[in-house]
Amino acid sequence: MNTTSQATHPATTGKSPAAGRTGRWQAVGVGQATIAGGFWATRQSRNGERAIPAGQDQLEAAGNLQNLRLAAGIGEGEAIGPVFADSDVYKWLEAVAWEYGRNPSDEMLKRQRELTAVVAAAQREDGYLDSVVQLRYGDEGRYQQLVWSHEHYCAGHLIQAAVAQVRCTGDRELLEVAMKLADHLVATFGDGDGQTVDVDGHPVIEMALVELYRETGKQDYLDLAKWFVEARGHGIIANHGHEPAYFSDRLPVREAGTVEGHAVRAVYLAAGATDVAVETGDEELLAALKKQFEHMWSTKTYVTGGLGARWEGEAFGDEYELPPDRAYAETCAAIGGIQWAWRMLLATGDPQYGDAIERMLYNGFLAGVSLSGSEYFYVNPLQLRGAAHPDNNRSPAHGRRGWFDCACCPPNIMRTLSSLDGYLASTSADGVQLHQYAEGTVAAGEVALKVETNYPWAGAVRITVEQTTDGPWALELRIPGWAEGATVNGDEATAGYHRIERSWTAGDVVELQLPLATRVVGSDPRVDATRGCVALERGPLVYAVEQVDQQADVDDLHLLPDAAVAESHDPGLLEGVTKLTAKGRVGTGHRAGWPFEPDAEDRVGAEVDVTAIPYYAWANREIGALRVWLPRG
Amino acid sequence: MNTTSQATHPATTGKSPAAGRTGRWQAVGVGQATIAGGFWATRQSRNGERAIPAGQDQLEAAGNLQNLRLAAGIGEGEAIGPVFADSDVYKWLEAVAWEYGRNPSDEMLKRQRELTAVVAAAQREDGYLDSVVQLRYGDEGRYQQLVWSHEHYCAGHLIQAAVAQVRCTGDRELLEVAMKLADHLVATFGDGDGQTVDVDGHPVIEMALVELYRETGKQDYLDLAKWFVEARGHGIIANHGHEPAYFSDRLPVREAGTVEGHAVRAVYLAAGATDVAVETGDEELLAALKKQFEHMWSTKTYVTGGLGARWEGEAFGDEYELPPDRAYAETCAAIGGIQWAWRMLLATGDPQYGDAIERMLYNGFLAGVSLSGSEYFYVNPLQLRGAAHPDNNRSPAHGRRGWFDCACCPPNIMRTLSSLDGYLASTSADGVQLHQYAEGTVAAGEVALKVETNYPWAGAVRITVEQTTDGPWALELRIPGWAEGATVNGDEATAGYHRIERSWTAGDVVELQLPLATRVVGSDPRVDATRGCVALERGPLVYAVEQVDQQADVDDLHLLPDAAVAESHDPGLLEGVTKLTAKGRVGTGHRAGWPFEPDAEDRVGAEVDVTAIPYYAWANREIGALRVWLPRG
Known part of the structure; x- marks a missing residue:
């Protein structure tokens, strides 16, 4: 059989012209995998119905949307807010696109199209786009302090939103903006004649360019992503007078043995480097990333899957430095950790990454959003003392908040929840893998599965084959490391991917039992x-x-x-x-x-x-x- | 008898016209109390011979001295370094003065006089003095952002240096500068007509003004110190748009139940408030400070006496938040803690403060300086992991350093070591108290004592009365809380002040034995x-x-x-x-x-x-x- 999906998830390698050169599995994207009920469906509906609309209001109130309108020539005024203000808009646009992918609505499409038109109008003739830099510093101000300006970071989030849009709504307007911007970056950065050798202090452009390459097939984008990954660790940031560790710039990615510095930056870079390794078939780089992930997981990760032990620099601590009270464990770091683990899982098929995603998702990530769906933690400690005084606007002692001055987390949560269906399953040449268990369906090529479960409250998962090809294929079910005594159709199943390879008939049922004993x-x-x-x-x-x-x-x-x-x-x-x-x-x-x-x-x-x-x-x-x-x- | 000393220590109340209104004991100052050998004498000679001369070189190299010269009209250029650059010069000048007090030398006097002349020349006609503000912002720039500008902080350190100078060298030139500056502050700040209601983000002016009052008898200085203490906690800093907790401005001093925020700021403010309470006879304020000290000591102090659990904001943590690895325990915070405890000790006669000074002095403070005497830790953790990477220029993983961009600690250590003799002993109407044990002498009025000991390596302390008045007086010896089984002349002595009241004859010997068992x-x-x-x-x-x-x-x-x-x-x-x-x-x-x-x-x-x-x-x-x-x- 061929189960190759019409993959639509941001981490997919399936849609890429270079798919699977080293990657083992391809994602089953949003729309093909669907969460139809239960635990995560509740979170997703709150996200779509409350958080995303409220997020637009917050972006309006905080000035992010106004910045883009001003850059588009609509009205007059000065940019307000942080230099990375545009990125929050793009993350929100990405959330809207995935949300449309799982639950199409005219309202969502209208919001997307209106805002996309503003973004397109704000773009400079040569492809450059960063409303805050344009308004504050003009064309001469471009890339003057890339270590702090987040210009590539904003570009990366724009590209990710554009890719989500074209995959989920078919709209290509933002993709045109993204390609024009990416072409400008390709022309501007690198070590060719007249090019600039520099990197953004905050990675994300690496992942984004690989996704744009997957979407468009344009090799330049992959090459530039690879160049940005390889440029790190060669003194660029130290030469600008900054401590390189904070920016993941102390060592080349392929030489580093751990993650360090600002946690979100570190895991975003690692996720992008994983994309580059997969698409270029770079086994050495992939091996280095595997080592880094394992060192992070065994020495720098909270039991909740939270990442980042220090408030100072929002950073990873030394190995085994994991204070519960002063855990930073930024919600965005859990999201970046999930993105990295997902890429490692698809690349290697190693179940530790599926386990890691599960731990981060249900704990370190999910604590970042209220049950109501529209209030957020920036910082996720594992201990708060009764007398704790909120001495900082990110302090968890305030409780969750509707928005932040630095509002990276809320729209990051939104895009993660609205694309969550894409983390459920993958396909390979000979089968389908289920990684996370949720009530819903998985369509992988000609195979269609129905999943029924009350997970995580109950450990029973019933999988019905609703449609199948002739001939054998393998259903692979992730048995979490904690699930001692798990069974599949009554047979013992040990931790890892439990593989059932056989011919299937529509109506076949597989019963998975995961023991949930405390x-x-x-x-x-x-x-x-x-x-x-x-x-x-x-x-x-x-x-x-x-x-x-x-x-x-x-x-x-x-x-x-x-x-x-x-x-x-x-x-x-x-x-x-x-x-x-x-x-x-x-x-x-x-x-x-x-x-x-x-x-x-x-x-x-x-x-x-x-x-x-x-x-x-x-x-x-x-x-x-x-x-x-x-x-x- | 009358043992009232010619007190010369910065915390003395003995020299003050309002002495002892609520204070119980008066300090025996530098020159009357002397450390002549043993543990601390070694540190003091390194400080005088190496650290202080090297400090002048560092102040020259870092630009602090040049700033003052430029403000004095000598040469042309721009101010360099942090806004509080002057304060490091003044702390160094204070160290020089105390050093002269314990060990007069023409060389020290020459250094002092040369630099004092520059400071005097830098002062503006109306008494204002802050070289960085003068050079960067001019007269219009004064007090525009007092929350961060450290203008009062620099003034406070100037005043402290001036008082030390007049007490130890008799030179009045810096005192004239200090009074002119203080008169300017008296005219400028307060809630009278045309005055400014504002406080410095970094306390120290409070202690300094009370000392200047003690030295000069001028009530205005005490009144302004009291005004600055009372002004805190009423929204001034929040109204400037800053989180007040960091600046000890969340609650009025007399209403606070603990210390919070930036540790050095908190303990400097508390020490100044103690001075105010003593000199104004404010028992309610003193009771509040006692409560705050006890809460700090029982919930926010490291076993080393280190203060400040958080790198973020160099701050106290919540109660019982005392991570060994990420301890900040700034050397300056230990110094401020000693200053506060010393004032509380003199005010109350409560032995807990003598114990606290000992713990901070031998551990949290002393770790801040190398055995060589001229390299320093800014941060004093209680744990450093083998793989720790120095990601910050203050990181202890670098080892001690000769200086810092923010160089508050090195000259603070210098002035503390050179004035250390002043923390040994005090007098009261009816006796002499020994608080810290060091080889040396104590002259308290007509009473002279010789102290022989190899403390802290051995627990035997031999005190010889070398000179005495007729009639009975009491010798009080601090028995540390840890010294179970201590004896005085063979009799059991319990923790606290062991009092021997009798008539004395020259040659009388008291033998103290402190058990040092691990x-x-x-x-x-x-x-x-x-x-x-x-x-x-x-x-x-x-x-x-x-x-x-x-x-x-x-x-x-x-x-x-x-x-x-x-x-x-x-x-x-x-x-x-x-x-x-x-x-x-x-x-x-x-x-x-x-x-x-x-x-x-x-x-x-x-x-x-x-x-x-x-x-x-x-x-x-x-x-x-x-x-x-x-x-x-």
């Missing part, structure tokens, strides 16, 4: 900040203890060493969650005085019940103390 | 970052484990639960330290993969010896992994 996990001893603590997990969900549910002060709450954990599904709690309860104890309360004494850890207080809810759902009732990691003992 | 301390359970760990202390010293001394990787080193700790004095190690050794073990090495598993904490590796050195001495051989807190088990 897991009590500890930390590698080198993770100093969570020594002596445990976290609770159930299925793909990491749990958290929130003050509103407790009998005692969360700041001094301990879990008893051998406490049994009881599970109960509560449809009325937080729109329906399975909560966990166990026996704990408190300390001895607020003893004053010097806290470092020979007997400092020996005090034991009264027993109490401890109630845990899924981490993603915290801070939806009130803002109070939070703990993912509980001291045990 | 203490293995844990943490209050609410200090999450050091759960399951212990630190080693001996006498006033906190210990640390440095990679260079170990058989195994410090990042994964554990102390065995009941390991006996052996002590040995090694005169050849780090210029002579008592080192500690105990049995430990390693983990199981660098297992790759996801670090959060049900059995994650169960792995135990081979036994090894663990060697600890005093924390202050780390990073004097090489820069490598460091731990103050070791996992136990």
Whole structure:
């Protein structure tokens, strides 16, 4: 059979003329894979109905749309907001396109077309486009401080939006703008005669150019993406007088052994480098990226999948530096982590990347948005103390907010939720892979599957083959690493991709059972900040203890060493969650005085019940103390 | 008897016309108290012989001195460096003055007079003085952005230098400059007609004005200091569009229950407020400051006495947020902490403040300077991982440095070491108090004491009364809180001030014995970052484990639960330290993969010896992994 899809997802290699040269699997895109109900469908409908419309209002109120109108010659005034203001508009446009792809509506198309016309009008004759630079600095101001100006970053998000538009709505107007801009970049940057050797301080252009290459087949775009990836780590940013580590510019990508510096920049660059490695067949680069991902995953990732341990520089910390209280774990970093892992998964077929996506998606990412769908966390700590004072406008002690001065996260969440269908499944020459389990359908070439499940609350997944080709093909189901005792049609299935290769008949059913028993996990001893603590997990969900549910002060709450954990599904709690309860104890309360004494850890207080809810759902009732990691003992 | 001293220390209340209205004790100043040998004498001679001369060279190289010359009309050019550049010059001048007070030299006097003449020439006709503002913005630029401009901060350091000069050298030239500047401030700031209601974003002017009042008796200076203290917490900084917590401006000083925001700013303000409370007899304000100090000491202070848990904003964290790895613990914050504690000690006679000064002095402060005396840490972490990458110019992973772009710490260390004699002792109407133990002498009125000790390496302190008045008076000796089993002349002495009231004869000897047995301390359970760990202390010293001394990787080193700790004095190690050794073990090495598993904490590796050195001495051989807190088990 041939299951090659009409792939429409941003990370697809399937639509590319160079598809699969090293990539193993091709994505099943939005529209072919559909989420039709259950956990994620609720989030997606809130996203489409509330967040995206509200986002347009926020972009209007914050001046982002006005900047583009001014650059288009509509009205007069000065640019307002940060230098990367355009990028938030483009991320929002991308979200609108994917949303149309999964749920076409005239209203969405109208919003897209109106705004696209403004963007097109704002573009300079030679293809350059950045409304803030145009308004503030004019043509002479271009690329004067690329390390901070985000000009390529904005271009990258424009390109991603354009690709999503053409794939989901068929509209080519923004693609024309994107190609004109990309052609301008191709002419301007590189080490040829008269070209500029420079890189943007904030990667994303790399991923975008590869996608544009996949969409258009124009080799120049891939070449420039490769050039930007290879240019890093050769002193460009240090020569501008900046510390290179923050910008992922300390070492060439193919020589780095870890991720460092600003977390979002680091993972966006890695995702783009993965695209380049796949499309150019560069196995050495792919191997380096695999090593970096594994080092990140084993030493610099929170149990929630959150990335970035430091507020200072919004950065990765040193290895095993993972403080729960001062976790930065920016929502955008989880999104970038998902994008990177998805590209690695398609490139390698290694199930660790599917597991990683699941962990980031259900926890570090999803905590970034409220149950209501339109309020956001920028920073996602794993602990908040009761007395925490919000000393910063991004402080989680404020609770989620409708927008931010630096508003990168909200429209990034929107585009991720509206394109989420594209992360469910992939195809290969001989089969179909299911990576994430959600109620819905998967159409891969002539094969059509129906998926029924109440995941993540229940572990049963029923897959019905609704349409099939003749002859054998393989259905591959990801068995998560945590799912000890999983079965497929009653047979034991171990972690990794469980492969069923056979001939199929319409109506065939495969029953997957993932055991969701609560897991009590500890930390590698080198993770100093969570020594002596445990976290609770159930299925793909990491749990958290929130003050509103407790009998005692969360700041001094301990879990008893051998406490049994009881599970109960509560449809009325937080729109329906399975909560966990166990026996704990408190300390001895607020003893004053010097806290470092020979007997400092020996005090034991009264027993109490401890109630845990899924981490993603915290801070939806009130803002109070939070703990993912509980001291045990 | 009357032991009232010719107090010359910056924190003295003894020299003030309002002395002792609420203050209990008066300082014995530099020159009356002398450190003549031993531990601190070594640091002081390095400071005088190396650091202070090198500091002048650094101030020249960095442009600070040139700024003042330009403002004085000598040469032409633009101001360079940060807006607070003048303050580093004034701190250096203050250090020179105290240094002269303890060890008069023509060379020091010459340096002082030459530079003072430049400062005087730089002052504007109306008393204003800030070379950077004068050169960059002119007279119209004054006080336009006081939240960031540090104009009062620079004035405060000038005033402190002037007071030190007049006290230690008798020179009044800088005092004239200081009074002219202070008179200008008195005329300009306040809520009278035509005055400006504003505060400097960085406190220090408060302490300085009270000292100037003590020196000159001019009530206006005390009144303005009080006005600046009372003006805080009423929205001034928020009205300028800044988050007030960073600037200690969220709550009025007398209403705050803790310290927050930028640590140096917070403790400088608190120290100045203490001065105001003492000189105005404001018991309510003093009670608020006592509460704030106690909250800081019990919830926001590292075991080293280090202050400031966050790199972001160089700030205090929430209560019990004390990560060893990302400790900021700025050297200046320890200095400010000592200044505040010293004022609280004199005001209240509460021994906790003497204990606090000792802890900060021997650990959090002293780690800020190299054994060589002229290299400095800005940031003083309690843990550095082996793979730490220096991503910031203040990163301790660089090792100590000769200077910084923001060079607040080096001259602050210089002035603290050169005035250290002033922290040894105080007097009251009926006696003499010894707070810190160092080889030397104390002259308090007609009483003269000789102190002989090898502290902190040995716990014996021999005090000889060399001169005395007739009639009884009390000798009060601080018994540190850690010194269980201390004796005075063979009698048990409990923590606090041990008082011997009697008539004395020249030649009388008092023998104090402080037991220095190693203490293995844990943490209050609410200090999450050091759960399951212990630190080693001996006498006033906190210990640390440095990679260079170990058989195994410090990042994964554990102390065995009941390991006996052996002590040995090694005169050849780090210029002579008592080192500690105990049995430990390693983990199981660098297992790759996801670090959060049900059995994650169960792995135990081979036994090894663990060697600890005093924390202050780390990073004097090489820069490598460091731990103050070791996992136990």
